[in-house]
Amino acid sequence: MDAKQLDKAELAAANINPETGLATDYLNHFNEVAMLIDMLESMPDMAEEILEWQPLSYPEHFNNTGFRAKDLAIKAYELCDKDVKKRFDEACQAVEISIGEIQVILQSGVEALGDPTYWSKQLYGLIAAVGGVVNPNGLGDHAVGIEEAAVSGEDQSAIDALFD
Structure with missing residues (x-):
């Protein structure tokens, strides 16, 4: 059995890509x-939280969040x-x-x-590359270099608006 044999409608309803079997919710961890x-420039005390950040595997992330379909997300990942x-x-x-490199410098x-x-x-550029694997959009999941990773002011405004 693979992820494509799972119910596509159920996967889509749970915000899991029915083709890849992956959920963008995992990107929240990053x-x-x-x-x-x-936020560091205006709130340097955030450094402590950054230094405390630890990687979580895909299953660990879903087991630690309130994602409503966490069991399905983990199963789809395992069958991916x-x-x-x-x-x-x-x-x-x-x-x-x-x-990790940022944490060492920090x-x-x-x-x-x-x-x-x-x-x-x-x-953000590297995270976008992960998103490109989760939800291929024609750009694929190519690696994004530092130059490509720059988020324009317009793009950042759109991202900020999502959190307002």
């Missing part, structure tokens, strides 16, 4: 730390196509490595990080 990094899962796991690992103090938005933009 988006939270990226937003904290964004092995190539999709490999690309997903590699993209997630790139985000985790980047966050141990020397907020000022050691320089411009926090430089780092958060890099993270």
Whole structure:
């Protein structure tokens, strides 16, 4: 059995991509730390929370959240196509490595990080690459370099509006 044999309507209703078997809810685990990094300039005390951040596996994330269809999300992930899962796991690992690098720098103090938005933009680009594996959109799941990761002011305004 693979994820494509699960009920597509049930997966879609649960916000799980019926084709990949993956849910974008997992991206919240990364988006939270990226937003904290964004806030560092005006709220340097967020450094402590960033330093406390730890990677969570896909199943761990869903077991620790209030996601209503967590069992289905975990099952779909476990049944996910092995190539999709490999690309997903590699993209997630790139985000985790980047966050780890930021944490190492941040141990020397907020000022050691320089411009926090430089780092958060890099993270948002890497997170977008993970999203490209979850929900392929024609761009695929190509790796996003620092230059490509920059979020324009217009794009950031749209993202900020979602949280207002």
